[in-house]
Amino acid sequence: MKIFKKEKKTIxxxxxxxxxxxxxxxxxxxxxxxxxxxxxxLNLSSNEIRxxxxxxxNSQSELCPCDLSDILDMxxxxxxxxxxxxxxxxxxxxxxxxxxxxxYILENNYxxxxxxxxxxxxxxxxx
Numbered sequence: 001m002k003i004f005k006k007e008k009k010t011i012x013x014x015x016x017x018x019x020x021x022x023x024x025x026x027x028x029x030x031x032x033x034x035x036x037x038x039x040x041x042l043n044l045s046s047n048e049i050r051x052x053x054x055x056x057x058n059s060q061s062e063l064c065p066c067d068l069s070d071i072l073d074m075x076x077x078x079x080x081x082x083x084x085x086x087x088x089x090x091x092x093x094x095x096x097x098x099x100x101x102x103x104y105i106l107e108n109n110y111x112x113x114x115x116x117x118x119x120x121x122x123x124x125x126x127x
Contacts, residue, residue: 040089041112049074050082051116054105057092058117062104 086092094101
């Protein structure tokens, strides 16, 4: 077993050909990525209802819970729970107009969500 120490981290790959530089380089790559945010968005959008909500909000720029309720044939409280999870995670936000909240996707999430929506659109065309 090779054990290399660099940056106070141990490399314990058991292969004789272990490439210390590759391991260190990969650690640096991962350290510079915002994987947690991406993972969070992917996790939230893996729920069918939340993916539908995000897709609809994206296609319309913004929607209120009662519109989503009518579109998805769900209760407003059920829709609100999904919206709350998305909002708490920093994926969406809302603006208030009178007594109505209009939800929209936060700008910093467009890039990853558009990749997901493109996949949804591609699958739609295959059906």
